[in-house]
Amino acid sequence: MELSKEKMLWMYQKMVEIRKFELKVDELFKKNMIWGTCHLYIGEEATAVGACAALNRDDYITSTHRGHGHCIAKGAEMKRMMAELLGRETGYCKGRGGSMHIVDVSTGNLGANGVVAGGIPIATGAALASKRRGDGKVTICFFGDGAGNEGAFHESLNMAGIWKLPIVYLCENNLYGMSNPVKNSTAVEDIAVRGQAYNIPGVIVDGNDVLAVYETVKEAVGRARRGEGATLIESKTYRWMGHSKSDPRAYRTREEEQEWKERDPIKLFASQLMDRNIATEDELKKIDEQVDEEIEEAYEFAVNSPKARVEDITEYVYA
Amino acid sequence: MSEKTYIDALAEALREEFDRDENVFMMGEDIGIYGGAFGVTKGMYPKYKDKLLDTPISEASIVGAGVGCALVGMRPIVEIMFSDFMMDAMEWIVNQAAKLRYMTGGQLKVPMVIRAPMGCGTGAAAQHSQSLPALFAHIPGLKVVMPATPYDVKGMLKAAVRDDNPVIFFEHKLLYWTKGDVPEGDYTVPIGKAAVKREGKDITIIAGSIMVPRSMGAAEKLKEYGIDAEVIDIRSLVPMDVETIVESVSKTGKAIIVEDDNKNNGWGSEVVSKLIESDAFDYLDEPIKRLAGKDIPIPYAPELERAAVPQIEDIIEGVKEIFDKR
Ligand SMILES: Cc1ncc(C[n+]2csc(CCOP(=O)(O)OP(=O)(O)O)c2C)c(N)n1
Ligand SMILES: [Mg+2]
Numbered sequence A: 001m002e003l004s005k006e007k008m009l010w011m012y013q014k015m016v017e018i019r020k021f022e023l024k025v026d027e028l029f030k031k032n033m034i035w036g037t038c039h040l041y042i043g044e045e046a047t048a049v050g051a052c053a054a055l056n057r058d059d060y061i062t063s064t065h066r067g068h069g070h071c072i073a074k075g076a077e078m079k080r081m082m083a084e085l086l087g088r089e090t091g092y093c094k095g096r097g098g099s100m101h102i103v104d105v106s107t108g109n110l111g112a113n114g115v116v117a118g119g120i121p122i123a124t125g126a127a128l129a130s131k132r133r134g135d136g137k138v139t140i141c142f143f144g145d146g147a148g149n150e151g152a153f154h155e156s157l158n159m160a161g162i163w164k165l166p167i168v169y170l171c172e173n174n175l176y177g178m179s180n181p182v183k184n185s186t187a188v189e190d191i192a193v194r195g196q197a198y199n200i201p202g203v204i205v206d207g208n209d210v211l212a213v214y215e216t217v218k219e220a221v222g223r224a225r226r227g228e229g230a231t232l233i234e235s236k237t238y239r240w241m242g243h244s245k246s247d248p249r250a251y252r253t254r255e256e257e258q259e260w261k262e263r264d265p266i267k268l269f270a271s272q273l274m275d276r277n278i279a280t281e282d283e284l285k286k287i288d289e290q291v292d293e294e295i296e297e298a299y300e301f302a303v304n305s306p307k308a309r310v311e312d313i314t315e316y317v318y319a
Numbered sequence B: 001m002s003e004k005t006y007i008d009a010l011a012e013a014l015r016e017e018f019d020r021d022e023n024v025f026m027m028g029e030d031i032g033i034y035g036g037a038f039g040v041t042k043g044m045y046p047k048y049k050d051k052l053l054d055t056p057i058s059e060a061s062i063v064g065a066g067v068g069c070a071l072v073g074m075r076p077i078v079e080i081m082f083s084d085f086m087m088d089a090m091e092w093i094v095n096q097a098a099k100l101r102y103m104t105g106g107q108l109k110v111p112m113v114i115r116a117p118m119g120c121g122t123g124a125a126a127q128h129s130q131s132l133p134a135l136f137a138h139i140p141g142l143k144v145v146m147p148a149t150p151y152d153v154k155g156m157l158k159a160a161v162r163d164d165n166p167v168i169f170f171e172h173k174l175l176y177w178t179k180g181d182v183p184e185g186d187y188t189v190p191i192g193k194a195a196v197k198r199e200g201k202d203i204t205i206i207a208g209s210i211m212v213p214r215s216m217g218a219a220e221k222l223k224e225y226g227i228d229a230e231v232i233d234i235r236s237l238v239p240m241d242v243e244t245i246v247e248s249v250s251k252t253g254k255a256i257i258v259e260d261d262n263k264n265n266g267w268g269s270e271v272v273s274k275l276i277e278s279d280a281f282d283y284l285d286e287p288i289k290r291l292a293g294k295d296i297p298i299p300y301a302p303e304l305e306r307a308a309v310p311q312i313e314d315i316i317e318g319v320k321e322i323f324d325k326r
Helices: A005-030 A045-052 A068-073 A078-085 A119-133 A151-163 A191-198 A210-225 A254-261 A265-275 A281-303 B006-020 B059-071 B083-097 B133-137 B150-162 B211-225 B242-252 B267-276 B302-308 B312-324
Strands: A060-062 A139-144 A167-173 A202-206 A231-236 B002-005 B024-028 B052-054 B075-079 B113-118 B143-145 B167-172 B179-182 B195-198 B203-207 B229-233 B236-238 B255-262 B289-293
Touching: A005 A045, A005 A068, A005 A078, A005 A210, A005 A265, A005 A281, A045 A068, A045 A139, A045 A167, A045 A210, A045 A265, A060 A119, A068 A078, A078 A281, A119 A139, A119 A151, A119 A167, A151 A167, A151 A191, A167 A191, A167 A210, A191 A202, A191 A231, A202 A210, A210 A231, A210 A265, A265 A281, B002 B006, B006 B024, B006 B150, B006 B179, B024 B059, B059 B075, B059 B083, B075 B150, B083 B113, B083 B167, B113 B150, B133 B143, B133 B167, B133 B236, B133 B267, B143 B150, B150 B167, B150 B179, B195 B211, B195 B242, B203 B211, B203 B242, B203 B312, B211 B229, B211 B255, B211 B312, B229 B242, B242 B255, B242 B267, B255 B267, B255 B312, B267 B289, B289 B312
Parallel strands: A060 A139, A139 A167, A167 A231, A202 A231, B024 B052, B024 B075, B075 B113, B113 B167, B143 B167, B203 B229, B203 B255, B255 B289
Antiparallel strands: B002 B179, B143 B236, B195 B229
């Protein structure tokens, strides 16, 4: 494996950042400091990090309503994300977007999306532009198992199939779309098989194993960059928390949740790193502590930033 | 008669219609065991298991399949989790459901209800907060309603289910937990009739959906300024009850329209147009005023979101300005 120690520790750090960011968001949400709704990514960290680790900074991603993880993994600043969630002028969207709409152009993140499957044709378009301009960029399109049942998914994969677009469709199959289990919502067990219908390779990966995700995505990104076309990757994973705020999770069992929590992607990676003598427990602990500080800084930055200005409410409607 | 929330009144109407007609059923996302994103069908499962069909996230085909069911004699109710997502189903609403009756010379009919929670005030930002009744009111062949009270929501849902046309049924999310008197058992509230919710002699406030309780609140406050406002709940945009509005404005001589949608080309423009084309024009002693949302996507930050649409104080101000001018 050609991954450097430095890169692996970066991956570990990003996973811990996502986990702790989400825990902080959950805390602030419960204190009514965050408004509206939000969808936490806890339990799925390995997918975003493994995938984004296979991209360059100027490659593109599109994200979903459950987008904080993708955003952090692609390199966004947590303080500006936190500021957005608190509705501040310093947030990525100046308080206009909130959790479901964070965009960071500087890291190629074309944005989270409030509409399920909303990002799929957009990602396809970004890849089409890369192909037409020959800029060598690759796009990763993150979407959920539920999104794979929207017509836009099928239309987009067909386009990517006929035009051999430089794109990786990355389905985060966390077994549920809101309350609906994949077995009730989706006619096939493995979403990856849908690639066949569009002449796109479909690959399944263990979404809780960051190195496995990295390897799989890396290969797909390589194919895309070489002009060999799109790949559909299905990352099997699990969201630990409810779908959004106040979800009693009546549609699944506590035992099932427990089983998945035992395959904690962060613990799994930590033990891989230690077993292979890549990092010591102390080194990892230091990273954990450093992330704690980063999260506190992000929060302090956000809470001390000015609120979005009502006088400017009509700004940014048109370019 | 007992006091119920809007959401309970709605659920009661659904259960009673499910029981009444075997052809009535509902489909939508997460309406079964989850009970719907806003809890409208909470607790109905498992008793109404056969009546609540959980669908994949496929709005275009949910609505399209609703049209198909309706064509062959069923009376489907389709829940679109947030009305914003009807945009994914526009083809089957606008080009199919709305037109099949006319295009086929009256051979087909589409007795389908699309229930669509709308509106801002929940911090869900631009793609989950729109109020789009006006968009649909432009399309011949659709009926468009937006009940504002528990009494009306129960009676109008029943009327919508029994109507032989596609009815777009908008429910403002902030209304769900409001309360009001609701009779037990069966009754309908006709589609196409406005309601005078408060009588007054000085000015007519014409409001819809969430702006009805806000206008009622404003009207109470306006008493302190010696202004006796009449409040009309438009209830139904298509068909529109022009008669009731014209009659009221002819009496008061002043009109203000309060909308939850953004202003540009909103339904209030249609009301203004109907008024100035009518005899009420002769009775107007001030220009008609419109209060509506700003022409922006709904912002996330709470201060911005609140400022995006009229609040009670804006209605009070708006009315006072009309009188202060004199
Ligand atoms: C077009 C559309 N339909 C419905 C919704 C409401 N909704 C938000 S997330 C969600 C479930 C999405 O499931 P999935 O794609 O599997 O993503 P996950 O939440 O599991 O990450 C639903 C139904 C929406 N936002 N957009
Ligand atoms: Mg899912």
